[in-house]
Amino acid sequence: MANETVVRFGILGCAQISIKLCKSISKALNATLVAISSRSLEKAKVFAAEQGLPDTVRVYGSYEAVVEDENVDAVYIPLPPALHVTWAVKAVERGKHVLLEKPVAMNVAELDQILEACEANGVQFMDGTMWLHHPRTTKMKEALCDEQRFGQLKLIHSCMTYNPGPEFLKNSIRMKPDLDGLGALGDIGWYSIQSILWAVNYELPKSVLAFPKSTFNEEGVIISCGSSLHWEDGKCATFHCSFLTYVTFDVTILGTKGSLRLHDLTLPFEESFGYGTFSESSEIDYGNIESGRWCPKPNEHVVETEFCQDVWMVKEFVDLVGKVKSLKMKPDKKWGVKSKKVQIVLDAVKESIQRGYQSVEIMMN
Amino acid sequence: MANETVVRFGILGCAQISIKLCKSISKALNATLVAISSRSLEKAKVFAAEQGLPDTVRVYGSYEAVVEDENVDAVYIPLPPALHVTWAVKAVERGKHVLLEKPVAMNVAELDQILEACEANGVQFMDGTMWLHHPRTTKMKEALCDEQRFGQLKLIHSCMTYNPGPEFLKNSIRMKPDLDGLGALGDIGWYSIQSILWAVNYELPKSVLAFPKSTFNEEGVIISCGSSLHWEDGKCATFHCSFLTYVTFDVTILGTKGSLRLHDLTLPFEESFGYGTFSESSEIDYGNIESGRWCPKPNEHVVETEFCQDVWMVKEFVDLVGKVKSLKMKPDKKWGVKSKKVQIVLDAVKESIQRGYQSVEIMMN
Incomplete structure (x- = not known):
């Protein structure tokens, strides 16, 4: 690709x-990090120094500054979930x-605001779930689609847990109703629901019943x-998510003729x-069976x-953004549709x- | 042990x-098969010939005959569950x-009849679950008990499934209300509930909610x-059992500091x-965690x-029966207590x- 299709990240x-995303961006072709920010300029400077970011990366003391930076094509937003709608819409x-x-x-409702803003402004949306982009995920889907x-x-069944300890449960932003409020359901429950919907080609269940x-x-x-989770045709899924047990990222998918399992969905061992x-x-x-x-x-x-x-993940995002930026193609809506279905089930x-x-x-619509 | 402590099975x-039990009995010390039966003498004879049973094994055309045989110390009853109470009580x-x-x-209620009959007649009871007796099970329990x-x-989470096909679903005794009636729940659901109760040292859950x-x-x-399944202290268990999906015998047990898994509970690979x-x-x-x-x-x-x-399993049973038979000890009630707890949850x-x-x-009592 020509130089102009490089996507500049803030x-x-x-x-x-x-920290991880800085490295991902540096490794992906046609991606470059141009700005980072924190609410505290001091914290942002320490981050830049610790991560050894080059001088070409602008360091800001406000999110606003990144959003206003004309040299930024795309933003990565790892803020607490309650701030997503505000900052995603501002950026978009x-x-x-x-x-x-x-x-x-x-x-x-908040996600709809974000997706509608993306539509109105012709920009690409993608959520930051990494496992969907691993080549393993493609291979697993091939196995699931093999009728024979x-x-x-x-x-x-999907089980996503870890045990970050009492300090986390008391003070983490994932435990503050004004910053997150979805807690374990939003954090690791997201992966559970996503893995289930991924397995069924994003067909929404008919009903959901929490334990x-x-x-x-x-x-x-x-x-x-x-x-x-229950589907009209009798398919059933269950999941657990918890901040109280040892780390587990299990998914088990059972068909009439075969089974597929992994124990490391979010981060392959x-x-x-x-x-x-x-x-x-x-x-x-x-x-x-009975003879053993x-x-x-x-x-x-x-x-x-x-x-x-x-x-x-970054490569896929950069490819899509590149098509919009240099080829003037329309943004690909599929990632927004997938994220929305996960959010619908999570809300339910x-x-x-x-x-x-x-x-x-x-409700199906 | 002296020769008189040999346990003679019918x-x-x-x-x-x-077929499997004939072999188990032949391999266990101090156990010998002395009688087999079927409702049809012809069927019993064919079985004896096919399994190459020695001439010393009496072959009967009725269950009654085994139960009446004075040379039989213990019976193995693999009849359809609806017949258990009748034949277990007769034998006892x-x-x-x-x-x-x-x-x-x-x-x-039926199990209580059986256990009360065992108590009244001073005989040993054990259910025919094999996995509980594998040395692996002892090692797993040690791991679960290690607080550190x-x-x-x-x-x-426990998932027990297999897919025996439409002929089975229509004609198997496990699918006839007058012979079984518990279907997949009684057959493989038994293992799920048992593995869960085993993991929690047979502490009964406070409540049960079917999906x-x-x-x-x-x-x-x-x-x-x-x-x-839900316990007062917040422990939670889930299980699936099904005759509609590919074979799976998974148990996953999660603690605050560790996890334990196996995929072959009922029959080790x-x-x-x-x-x-x-x-x-x-x-x-x-x-x-986030650095991968x-x-x-x-x-x-x-x-x-x-x-x-x-x-x-046969060795354990024979040891207990031997203690009753030759040492005149009282039967060990622990196996009856365990079976009853599984049945209580299954009923719920x-x-x-x-x-x-x-x-x-x-109800706790």
Whole structure:
């Protein structure tokens, strides 16, 4: 691509995850970091120094400054979710393309504001979920789509947990109702719901029923919850998300003829060695179930990858932005549609919890 | 042990699983098969010939004959669950010790009849669940009890499925309300509930809530269902059981500090090679979560075993029966207590389904 298609990134906020994105941007072709910001100029300077950012990267003491910077094409927004709608819309209205951390918004109404602003201003939207962009994810989808091997999808279970400890539960922005309010459901529950919808090609469930007895912190933010999801054709999914148990990123997908599992959805165990794995099993002789030779050990599939998944994400975003920027193509709406479906289900789970664990129907439109 | 402590087995019914038990009995010390039966003498003779049973094994054309045989110390009952209470009680009243296939009864009331008969007649009861007796199970329990490694138990998920096909769903005894009626819930759901209760040291949950939309066959027998289980202290478990998806025997147990998983609960993949495995993970540096070095790949633990789990089960049963028979000790009630707790939860799940997926409280007594 010609030089003019290089996408110039600004980052709003020096969050922990911003460290990773600085590296991802530096590794992706046709991407360059040109600005970072924090509410405190001092904090932004320390971040720039610690990350060894080149002098060409402008360091700002306000998010506003990045949004106003005419040399910024696209912003990465890792701010607390409650601030997403404000800053995403501000950026979009200045013509910036947006790579927005998950959970993308506090609810669907806020996300609609963001997506409508993107539409009105002709800019690209993508949420910051990395695993969707790993080559492993493509290979898994191929396995699920293989009717001979996998059959018809029936059950999905996803469990996303980690245990950041009492200090986090008390003081993290993920635990403050004015900054996040979605807690574990928004943070890791996002991955659970997303993995489930990804598996069913983003077909929305008909209803959602949260498990009784979610756990909340003193300010009423979700620390731990779970839900079942139900489709008209009998497909069923369940998920748990929790800040109270040891780290787990499991997804199990069962079809009539095969199964697919992974235990490291969000960050592949072996990504730093250049690959990701998943296990898959099929073809069994049911006649032998009770004689004990019934079940083949799952096959481990190794998917090599040239880049880590965060780099793949940036590359995909940069490609889409490049098409808008230099080829004057329309932004691709598919990522916004996918994010919205995750948010719709997330909202329904939250509503089910708030309504005392009643079933919530999801409206199709 | 002296020769007189040999336990002489009779088998009621030439089911597929009886083939396995004939072999287990032949491999266990101090156990010998002395009688088999079927409702049809012809069928019993064919079974004896096909399995190459020695001439010393008496072959009967009725279950009654085994129960009346004075040379039988203990019976193995793999009959359809609806027949368990009748034949278990008959056998127990003739002084036979009972190894009873799961699900042990159609409901707790029936199981109580069986257990009361065992108590009154001084005979040993054990259900026919094999996995509980594998040395791997002991090792897993040690891992779960290690406070430093596993912490406090928080979440359990168990998924037990297989897909025996339309012929089975129509004609299997597991699909006939008069013979079974518990369907997938009694067959593989038994394992799910048992694995969950085993993990929590058989502490009964406070409530049970079946997932909406179980699947039934034309005669109203459960083909597929699931449930969440809830304890007073916030522990939560979920399970799926289904005759509609590819074979899966997964259990995932999450604590505050560690996790434990296996994908072959009921029949270890590698049992025929003399071992079973489970994976376990703990010790993580949460500071590195977002930099991508957060999660250690689970460790695979290999547990060697001299015998397959079915042989271990028979050995355990024979040891207990031997103590009653030759040492005149009282029967050990622990296996009856464990089976009853599984049945209590199973009944509650069935009740939740029957009551339109309402929460069912479990009475403690």
